[in-house]
Every structure is written in C-alpha cells, then in structure tokens.
Amino acid sequence: MPTSARVSMAMVAQRAGVSGQTVSRVANGSPRVDPETRARVEQAMAELGYRPNRAARELRTGRSQTLGLVAQTLATVGNSRMLQAVADAAASRGYALTVLTLGADADIADAFDRLRDQGVDGAVVLNEATALARDAASAGLRLVVVDSPPDDRFTVIGTDHAAGARLATEHLLAAGHRTVRHLAGPAGSFAAAERERGWREALADAGAEQPDLVRGDWSAASGFDAVMRMPASGVSAIFAANDQMALGALRALAGSGRRVPDDVAVIGFDDIADAANFQPPLTTVRQDFDALGERAVSALVEWIEGARPADLLLEPALIRRASS
Missing domain, CATH: 1.10.260.40 (lambda repressor-like DNA-binding domains)
Incomplete structure (x- = not known):
C-alpha cells in the first residue's frame, strides 16, 4: 500500500x-x-x-481547521454529552477541537483572546456561557451558541426547552393531577428559565394553580433536598428540570414512604443514558444531544466556509415510562 x-x-x-x-x-x-x-x-x-496535510491546508485556505468549545464547566451531564457530540461532529469533518472551561472566576476577555491567539476558525459555546459569548464579539470569532435568546452577534442552535416542559406538564395534568410542582434549575441558566416558562404556560392554559417552585443546581443532591423541603402532603406530581434532580426526587420520595407513581408522579428532562434504569424507570423529555452537537458544528463550518447560517431549534420528545 x-x-x-x-x-x-x-x-x-x-x-x-x-x-x-x-x-x-x-x-x-x-x-x-x-x-x-x-x-x-x-x-x-x-x-x-x-x-x-494540515499545515499546507492552513496556508492554502487561511484556516486552521480547529474549532473551539467554550463551557462554564464540563461537570454537568448535559455539558459532558455535548462535548462528546461536538468532538465527534468536528472530527468527522476533519477539524481539531480546543476545549476551554471558564470556571466561576474566569477572565472572559482573556479566555476569548486565548482562543483567537490559538487561531481557531470559530467556536461552539454551551448554554451556561451564553452571556459570556456576547463579550467575544470584539475577539472577531464566529460563534455558534447552544441554547440562547436570539442575538445578532452569533447563531443559536438549541432545544425548544419551553415546548418540552409543556409536554411534561400537560402529560401530568391529563393524568388527572390538579397541579404540578416544579423542581427548577439554577437561576441564570437559559435552559432552566425556558423550562420554567413552559411549565408556567401549561398550568396557566389549563387554569391550574401555579405553586411556588423549588430551585436546585442540576445535581441529584439538590433534587433530594428540594423534595425534602416540599410539603409532606398535597404534592401529587413533580416536573424536574433535569434527570439528575429527578433522581434525587425519587430517592427523597422513597425515603419518606411515598410511592412513585402511585402517590407522586415524577417527570425529568434530558433522557440521560441511565434514565430507563432508575427505580421506577423515569418518564422524561428527551433532547437529542448528538443532533445538537452535529447541527452546531455543521452551522459553524458553514459559517466558516461562507454565509452565517440561520438559528435553529430542535423539537424535544416525551419519553413515557413508569414514573408517571
């Protein structure tokens, strides 16, 4: 050969x-x-x-064939899955990937300057870093942001989180629950805010009571603590903003002697790999992380090679299992 x-x-x-x-x-x-x-x-x-020959190609095209990925953290399940999806999609197109995690005290201007200095052709920004992406405009980077309000400075690829929350809430109301409690994600998260909005709109459209929400931080431990703070009676349905918090909710309910779904129905969001193996198997709203990564990289490469692509929202799906 x-x-x-x-x-x-x-x-x-x-x-x-x-x-x-x-x-x-x-x-x-x-x-x-x-x-x-x-x-x-x-x-x-x-x-x-x-x-x-990557070096020859860079000289010929003026491009480094390297993309950036910017995230506040990779510790969350959603972000780690997005990293894998973006890395796979970039590799399939012959692009290398530079990953930048910002942490709580990052110097945002310095972070994007580092990406520019490394010569990346553009970057994918994950949702917790959405607000930070606006600070990158001066860095001259093409940006595709996963989950964000529309913005003239970058292209948005995301899941329709509000529609997914509606699916979950309407499913529980149709099952006969008078109202639905919400385990919300952290303040400042665009995805959490959109899921809260969909929950509120579904309750309002049904003329159902809107109980106070309890906020977590995406972790199972925060879901457990949130349910332990809920009233011992009067709660028959819970919509958790992600599957990890739903897992904590299941543990709290089991520990207090409440059966799922007989006493309390529970729905999560994301459809993580283990959701079908929770006890009981978790009804959840599935967002397609592989498709998100593929579309984000595809949009970024399209922009690098020509015109800026349009924003795109992917539709989620309700996956019905035993917990509801």
Whole structure:
C-alpha cells in the first residue's frame, strides 16, 4: 500500500470515482458533500493511507481547521454529552477541537483572546456561557451558541426547552393531577428559565394553580433536598428540570414512604443514558444531544466556509415510562 506521503488527491479521486474537487471538499470538512459520497471518499482515503496535510491546508485556505468549545464547566451531564457530540461532529469533518472551561472566576476577555491567539476558525459555546459569548464579539470569532435568546452577534442552535416542559406538564395534568410542582434549575441558566416558562404556560392554559417552585443546581443532591423541603402532603406530581434532580426526587420520595407513581408522579428532562434504569424507570423529555452537537458544528463550518447560517431549534420528545 502507498504511504501517505506518496498518495495524492487525484489517486483518492480515482479510487472513489469522484472529482478531485469532491476529494478536496471532504478533506477540508465541507458540509456540502452528499453523505454517501463522503463515506466513499473517506473509505478510499483509508484504503490508500491518505492523510491531508494540515499545515499546507492552513496556508492554502487561511484556516486552521480547529474549532473551539467554550463551557462554564464540563461537570454537568448535559455539558459532558455535548462535548462528546461536538468532538465527534468536528472530527468527522476533519477539524481539531480546543476545549476551554471558564470556571466561576474566569477572565472572559482573556479566555476569548486565548482562543483567537490559538487561531481557531470559530467556536461552539454551551448554554451556561451564553452571556459570556456576547463579550467575544470584539475577539472577531464566529460563534455558534447552544441554547440562547436570539442575538445578532452569533447563531443559536438549541432545544425548544419551553415546548418540552409543556409536554411534561400537560402529560401530568391529563393524568388527572390538579397541579404540578416544579423542581427548577439554577437561576441564570437559559435552559432552566425556558423550562420554567413552559411549565408556567401549561398550568396557566389549563387554569391550574401555579405553586411556588423549588430551585436546585442540576445535581441529584439538590433534587433530594428540594423534595425534602416540599410539603409532606398535597404534592401529587413533580416536573424536574433535569434527570439528575429527578433522581434525587425519587430517592427523597422513597425515603419518606411515598410511592412513585402511585402517590407522586415524577417527570425529568434530558433522557440521560441511565434514565430507563432508575427505580421506577423515569418518564422524561428527551433532547437529542448528538443532533445538537452535529447541527452546531455543521452551522459553524458553514459559517466558516461562507454565509452565517440561520438559528435553529430542535423539537424535544416525551419519553413515557413508569414514573408517571
């Protein structure tokens, strides 16, 4: 088999039965290639041992073939899943990924300056860092933000969190519950605020009482503590803003002798990998993290190679299991 140094794009094109331009587009991670054609070209590259020369490509195109990912933290389940999804999507397009976590006391200007100095072509920003993305405008970076209000300075790709919360709340009301308690996410989180909004709107449309919410921090421990602060009676349905808090709620209810769903129905949000193995299996709102990562990277690459793409919201789905 030829070595990668001796393999040309023309040889790959001949093996794959495509034009040299198509091979170039695949090598440069262009989204404007039919998936079947891309797979055939990538197979030919693998068979011939062809690897694009990143340094030469950067000189030729003026691009580093490197994307940034910015997050406040990677400790949450949602952010860790988004990291995996973005990394996979970037790799499939031939892009490297630089990850920047900000922490609680980050110097935001310095953080985005570091990304610019590293020559990234653009960055994906996860939702807890949404407000921080606005500070990056002066850094001259193309940004795709996952979950954010619309903003002229960047493209937004997200889940319709309010619609998902509506699905959960309406499901519980349709099951005969007079109202639904809400275990909300942390103040300042766009996703948490949208899920709260959907819960409130569903209750208002049904003419149901809107009880005071209890706020957690996305962790199972905070879900446990929140339910322990709820009244011992008068609570028949709980919508938790994520599955981890729902897990804590299940433990609190079991510890107090309340059966799920007989005494209290519980619904979460996210549909994490273990949700089906909770006791009982958790009804939850599924957001597709793989699709979010794919769409975010696709939008960013499209912007890098041409015009800025439009915002996009993905529809969630209610996954019904035993807890409701």
